[in-house]
Amino acid sequence: MEHQKCIIIGAGPAGYTAAIYAARANLKPVMLTGSQPGGQLMITNDVENFPGYPQGINGPQMMDEFKQQAVRFGTDIRFNQVMEVDFSQHPYILKLDNGTKISSDSIIIATGASAKWLRLESEQRLNGSGVSACAVCDGFFYRGKEVIIVGGGDSACEEALYLSNLCPTVHMLVRKDHLRASKIMQDRVLKKENIKVYWNTETVEVLGKQEVEGARVRNTETGESTEISAEGFFVAIGHRPNSSFLKPSIHTDEQGYIITKADSTETNIPGVFACGDVKDKKFRQAVTAAGSGCMAALEAEKYLMRIEDQITV
Numbered sequence: 268m269e270h271q272k273c274i275i276i277g278a279g280p281a282g283y284t285a286a287i288y289a290a291r292a293n294l295k296p297v298m299l300t301g302s303q304p305g306g307q308l309m310i311t312n313d314v315e316n317f318p319g320y321p322q323g324i325n326g327p328q329m330m331d332e333f334k335q336q337a338v339r340f341g342t343d344i345r346f347n348q349v350m351e352v353d354f355s356q357h358p359y360i361l362k363l364d365n366g367t368k369i370s371s372d373s374i375i376i377a378t379g380a381s382a383k384w385l386r387l388e389s390e391q392r393l394n395g396s397g398v399s400a401c402a403v404c405d406g407f408f409y410r411g412k413e414v415i416i417v418g419g420g421d422s423a424c425e426e427a428l429y430l431s432n433l434c435p436t437v438h439m440l441v442r443k444d445h446l447r448a449s450k451i452m453q454d455r456v457l458k459k460e461n462i463k464v465y466w467n468t469e470t471v472e473v474l475g476k477q478e479v480e481g482a483r484v485r486n487t488e489t490g491e492s493t494e495i496s497a498e499g500f501f502v503a504i505g506h507r508p509n510s511s512f513l514k515p516s517i518h519t520d521e522q523g524y525i526i527t528k529a530d531s532t533e534t535n536i537p538g539v540f541a542c543g544d545v546k547d548k549k550f551r552q553a554v555t556a557a558g559s560g561c562m563a564a565l566e567a568e569k570y571l572m573r574i575e576d577q578i579t580v
Contacts, residue, residue, distance in 0.1 A: 299363070
């Protein structure tokens with residue numbers, strides 16, 4: 268069985284940053300990209316809030332540059348997906364989608380989180396052309412424009428409030444007759460004059476051929492259909508951390524986000540670290556993911572040094 272010092276699972280900002288640091292520390296990291304190399308930035312047209320890109324950058328191009336930097340320092344990138352893990356013994360063993368197994372002294376989990384979607388054909392077709400799952404990432408591009416946001420939880424309320432400071436009207440579509448958000452967030456949204464809440468409302472279709480032009484919605488009580496004109500369509504119905512293949516070995520919260528020790532990327536398994544959106548349900552930004560990827564690599568390096576010292580002794 269092949270053996271490595273450090274394996275990184277996932278290839279988004281967190282994973283690539285971890286790879287850069289690990290490679291520079293001579294850990295000779297192997298990166299297993301999974302099914303979506305580049306993560307959610309692969310469906311983001313313009314990134315303007317990541318430091319170092321004064322003119323902004325296309326999401327896929329940004330991830331390609333991350334990849335090039337990781338490869339430059341010696342990261343071994345493999346387009347495999349981890350299907351099963353065995354953390355019951357050390358070195359740890361990963362089973363890949365091609366049926367092979369690989370062991371490693373340390374593991375960095377950077378598998379990210381996937382946005383939940385409405386599963387509409389029009390939504391997927393216009394993804395990146397007016398449809399977004401991150402108002403903080405993309406709201407800037409809709410300054411002075413009408414937008415729609417779908418959702419009724421805390422995240423939806425936070426993003427609606429964020430958009431309300433940029434847009435003349437935020438049309439908020441809520442499936443039920445109430446918001447699920449905390450009381451304070453509900454109050455803020457309902458008091459905001461330019462947030463128009465549509466109760467008992469579901470999206471039938473996102474309108475537009477090349478770019479979003481609005482949405483066709485339906486009242487679930489009356490059955491009445493209406494069209495709302497808008498240039499941006501934001502989906503804020505939650506995210507799903509990509510951690511199911513790690514259970515029950517790795518401790519997660521009720522939503523599936525990996526639990527790490529305070530001020531650390533350490534998980535409940537020694538030598539297994541988690542970084543990026545798979546552990547972060549609060550910020551979910553490329554820059555914070557990259558920062559935690561750096562932390563994970565540094566902690567993995569120290570862990571491996573401790574192992575080597577024990578073997579030497």
